[in-house]
Amino acid sequence: MKTIYLIGIGPGDPDALTLAAIKAMRRVDVFFVLEKEGEGKDSLIRFRREILERHASDRPYRIATGASPKRDRESADYAGAVEDWRKRRTQVIADLIDTEMADGEIGGFLLWGDPALYDGTLQNLHDLIADGRDDVTFEVFPGITCVQALTARHKVTLNRVGESITITTGRQIETGDPAAVTNSVVMLDSRDAFRRLADQPDMDIFWGGDVGTPDEVLIAGPLGDVAERISRTIQDQRARKGWVMDTYLLRRRAPKGG
CATH class of the missing domain: 3.30.950.10 (Tetrapyrrole methylase, C-terminal domain)
Known part of the structure; x- marks a missing residue:
């Protein structure tokens, strides 16, 4: 079984992490980072790395990156465009789990704010499991919004x-x-x-x-x-x-x- 941690890291202050989030980070074997296109993405990735440097333990961990699919923001069918984007994003996450994790390992996503408020990763994992993945489970660690x-x-x-x-x-x-x-x-x-x-x-x-x-x-x-x-x-x-x-x-x- 492969376990995924969805860890809320707050709105941007490294001091805003909960103790539960820090403890979870220290159990993760591989952290996943989905890179977005456009200006500013480097600073967003750098912040996550700073979080790890500050709060992760000396226990070895890996960082694996994937390209976050681009959503069609001009489509007249807003709901349809979001659904298409979500499916493509779920596949990117599935590929990362398949290629970057061994059985028994823990993977982690460091998510802005709280995983349950306007972040699609929670639904991505529900979709992944609903599609028949019985080798994946996940836990959610709430964050300051x-x-x-x-x-x-x-x-x-x-x-x-x-x-x-x-x-x-x-x-x-x-x-x-x-x-x-x-x-x-x-x-x-x-x-x-x-x-x-x-x-x-x-x-x-x-x-x-x-x-x-x-x-x-x-x-x-x-x-x-x-x-x-x-x-x-x-x-x-x-x-x-x-x-x-x-x-x-x-x-x-x-x-x-x-």
């Missing part, structure tokens, strides 16, 4: 009394009903979707770019007042290093006297 890091850095609570909290994507903010946005954490926004709500006079934003890293930037205030500043910051970060990981909380102010 960018959502938790964002609210901690802004010193705000995630929820308010008597309200729910929604975790959604930039795509949903861009196309959904603005009136439905009351208390929402937005992730995976590659299109500055918050600008669509900049005319909402009672909307605040708590934005964070690369939270928990040396490049961290925090901006908060009435959305209409700071939307342009956030957009410029995103552009500057992308121009400087090729990418930015940003998360934000959109929160509608309660009516006065309410």
Whole structure:
């Protein structure tokens, strides 16, 4: 049997790893890294290697890399494009397990934030096993999410009394009903979707770019007042290093006297 560990490593701060994650890392024989195309990928891989150098034990381990398939982001069939990408990614993972692991060994993926929040690797392994792989099992080690890091850095609570909290994507903010946005954490926004709500006079934003890293930037205030500043910051970060990981909380102010 081959065992895979999915290890949440937090949003970017090496100090944000849990003790359980560190203990798991110290049992891994081979760490898998899926390399993405584009600018900025080297720094993402380098961070994982720094995590290993800092937290892995002196026990020998190997690093095996594979090419992460590129997703068609222009397809009109969004769900179909995601499904196709997921199948191709599952095959890359299966090939790594076959070629880089011996029976009885433990393989590990170091995953940003938490493996259960907007990361496809957990589903990849479910798909792999559903396809008939009875020689593979896996365990999940949760991590600190960018959502938790964002609210901690802004010193705000995630929820308010008597309200729910929604975790959604930039795509949903861009196309959904603005009136439905009351208390929402937005992730995976590659299109500055918050600008669509900049005319909402009672909307605040708590934005964070690369939270928990040396490049961290925090901006908060009435959305209409700071939307342009956030957009410029995103552009500057992308121009400087090729990418930015940003998360934000959109929160509608309660009516006065309410």
